[in-house]
Amino acid sequence: MGRLVTVLMVVLMLVLLATATASATITTERKAIRIAKRQIGKPYVYGANGPKAFDCSGLIQWAYRHAGLRHFPRTAQQQYRRTRHIRLRAMKPGDLIFDHTGSFVFHVEMYLGRGRVIEAARPGVPVRVARVWRVPRWAGTVRPK
Numbered sequence: 001m002g003r004l005v006t007v008l009m010v011v012l013m014l015v016l017l018a019t020a021t022a023s024a025t026i027t028t029e030r031k032a033i034r035i036a037k038r039q040i041g042k043p044y045v046y047g048a049n050g051p052k053a054f055d056c057s058g059l060i061q062w063a064y065r066h067a068g069l070r071h072f073p074r075t076a077q078q079q080y081r082r083t084r085h086i087r088l089r090a091m092k093p094g095d096l097i098f099d100h101t102g103s104f105v106f107h108v109e110m111y112l113g114r115g116r117v118i119e120a121a122r123p124g125v126p127v128r129v130a131r132v133w134r135v136p137r138w139a140g141t142v143r144p145k
Helices: 002-037 056-066 076-082
Strands: 085-086 094-103 104-113 117-121 129-132 137-141
Touching: 002 056, 002 104, 002 137, 056 076, 056 104, 056 117, 076 094, 076 104, 085 104
Parallel strands: none
Antiparallel strands: 085 137, 094 104, 094 137, 104 117, 117 129
16 A cells, blocks of 8 residues: 555656646746747847847847746757757747748747747848748747757
């Protein structure tokens, strides 16, 4: 009987630990979305990573660093290499969508859900919420590998 109780306690602790880890990840993604949304309307400037202006990867880095991922990479190419790659249909809010030509990744945006993203798209267009529309695309997630 004592051994059964010990086994059940270990299983319960593992379940609680897994739940806490998943909750922390969701919290990080939600924080990153909130932080990115606060940047709406700020200008696009190539190479900018905040706080007054952003390019695409600078916005993503700013959001995730301020959400708690201290060592999140700077460029879209580095961000793609650092994320776990997933299918587009598996996207969840906070995941990243990458645009590419061949193996070169040139743009990144954050998925918000319901076919919407937040992005710093190009000069003359401030940080905004937009519809997902470009191809070819790759997806990545900042969920733990």
